[in-house]
Amino acid sequence: MSTTALIEALQRADSAAGLLAATRELACCGDPNAAPALVEVLGFNNPGAAVAAVDGLIQLGPEAVPALLQLDPQNYGARAWAVRALAGIGDVRGLDLLEDALGTDVAASVRRAAAKGLGQLQLEALGGDERTLVQERCLTALLAATGDGEWVVRYAVAVGLEALGLQLRPHQPALHRQAHGGLEALTEPTREEVLVVRLRANVALTKLEG
Amino acid sequence: MAALEAPLRAGEPIAGEPTAGTPISEAEAIERLRQTQDSSQQYYGAWWLGRMRSQHPETVPLLQLALRQRKPRDPGAGVEENAVARNAARALGKLAPAAHAAIPDLLDTLDDDDDGLREAAARALGELKAEAAVPPLCRRLASGPAGAGALRPGTPRLQEPCEAMLEALGDIGVASTEVLAVVEPFVGHERPLIRSAAARTLLQLSGEARWAEVLLELLDHPQLQVRRAALMDLGGAGWRPALGAIERTLAENSLKLIALRGLVEQGQGEPGEEALLACMDALL
Incomplete structure (x- = not known):
């Protein structure tokens, strides 16, 4: 079926199961023209279909980013899914949204996705200065979130700091030290009460030092 | 399944609603619990002190007082003292080791007529790993799925808060033959949530894989x-x-x-x- 036909099938779906099936079909097609329709599914309050749409958007990669950034910021449920998609794609155009989500979103599930995403932005294509600026912003946002009230967000911050720290190690010793310091704080029993967060931060430190 | 840490449950007052979202200090929470004019403020204060893991020396004694403040349920009376007592029990569960002093008070409430309070007390005693709670919990569950686990006519609730009581036995961790014999029949309970709680407890106490099989099946x-x-x-x-x-x-x-x-x-x-x-x- 053509992408147009798949989109029409999605628009005709009149049940939760039908929407899920049609979203899965469209998510597999690999055509960037599917992105706006997949983004629309994020706002339908159908978690199964939203998961399929997020997978499809991540598969499309950078070509899905413009559609994701056009999302209505008031559409709260859709925004949570969009953060996950942008975190998975790793496109630097998602930086503003990820920063904002980690710092201000009320849902821990959104903050945790944003924290992971801030560690895995793809920065190879950027020039040196611009790359450093982006890395500094990611680092600042992640370090601030080491004090998040939810353990799962702090866990994701450890994952994000590990990925970012590995990127920083060869050329940015000062920023690398800051990422290292943030992880050390997460291994400190007097500061971090949750065992699994301390364990994950320790694994991250071992990787950064290895 | 452990209770979520939400301050509110169906049928309980919306405590201190205008201020519930505003951050308050520990001193303010203690004052709200101490005063006895407005029980919705006490309700919120008790929740706050548990949620924030208060270490203040007055916290546990005030929560003990709040537990003793309970009265027979009177649904027509608006905000009930029992709601305060239930929140006090939940808070005490989060405050080990200081809350060990309150174990006798929690044991008393296991015999209360209010099953919601018995549920909160059972969970708290489990969190505090109070071995003294094992005999009373076993006694209340001993009649099995057809007794303690039977539906109370006209309500969706069981005679005993079985899920909380079974899980408390697992958390406390006394793996005696007697405890295992009390818990095992609940693996055959008609409600899957009760089967799940019983299998979890048996798995915790015995480490036997056959109880994990029950849980793995429930994942589907x-x-x-x-x-x-x-x-x-x-x-x-x-x-x-x-x-x-x-x-x-x-x-x-x-x-x-x-x-x-x-x-x-x-x-x-x-x-x-x-x-x-x-x-x-x-x-x-």
């Missing part, structure tokens, strides 16, 4: 609520061989992450930490 249950409970119970028991099944369960990543945290923190053996953490990373 058609109802999401049951799959969620089985996830929490496998996590609570720390049953690491469940890793693959947890990963495949149709449920939210948030719950899988909580279950996997349980496998890391409560469990041992294979799969090891590296595999567990890698799976958690992928679910973020």
Whole structure:
């Protein structure tokens, strides 16, 4: 079926199961023209279909980013899914949204996705200065979130700091030290009460030092 | 499945609603609990002190007083003292080791007429690992699924808050023949959530894989609520061989992450930490 036909099938779906099936079909097609329709599914309050749409958007990669950034910021449920998609794609155009989500979103599930995403932005294509600026912003946002009230967000911050720290190690010793310091704080029993967060931060430190 | 930490439950007053969202200080929370004019303020103060893990020397004594403040239920009376007592019990569960002084008060409330209060007290005694609670919990459950587990006519509730009481026995961890004999019949209860709680407790106490099988089967249950409970119970028991099944369960990543945290923190053996953490990373 053509992408147009798949989109029409999605628009005709009149049940939760039908929407899920049609979203899965469209998510597999690999055509960037599917992105706006997949983004629309994020706002339908159908978690199964939203998961399929997020997978499809991540598969499309950078070509899905413009559609994701056009999302209505008031559409709260859709925004949570969009953060996950942008975190998975790793496109630097998602930086503003990820920063904002980690710092201000009320849902821990959104903050945790944003924290992971801030560690895995793809920065190879950027020039040196611009790359450093982006890395500094990611680092600042992640370090601030080491004090998040939810353990799962702090866990994701450890994952994000590990990925970012590995990127920083060869050329940015000062920023690398800051990422290292943030992880050390997460291994400190007097500061971090949750065992699994301390364990994950320790694994991250071992990787950064290895 | 352990109760979520929400301050409010159906049928309870919306305590201090205008201020509930505003951050208050520990001193303010203590004052709200201490005064006795406005029980909705006491309700909020008790919740706050538990949620924030207050270490203040007055916290536990005031929560003990609040527990003793309970009265026979009177649904027509608006905000009830029992709501304060229930929140005080929940808060005490979070305040070990200081709250060990309150164990006798919690044991008293296990005989209260209010099953909601018995439920909160059972959970708190489990969290405090109060071995003194084992005989009274066993006594209340001894009549089995047809007695303690029977439906109370005209309500959706059981005669005893079985789920909380079974889980408390698992958390306390006394693995005697008597305890196992009391818990085992509940694996045949008609409600899947009770079966899940019983299997979790037996798994915690005996470590026998046959009880994990009960939970793994419930991960495929058609109802999401049951799959969620089985996830929490496998996590609570720390049953690491469940890793693959947890990963495949149709449920939210948030719950899988909580279950996997349980496998890391409560469990041992294979799969090891590296595999567990890698799976958690992928679910973020």
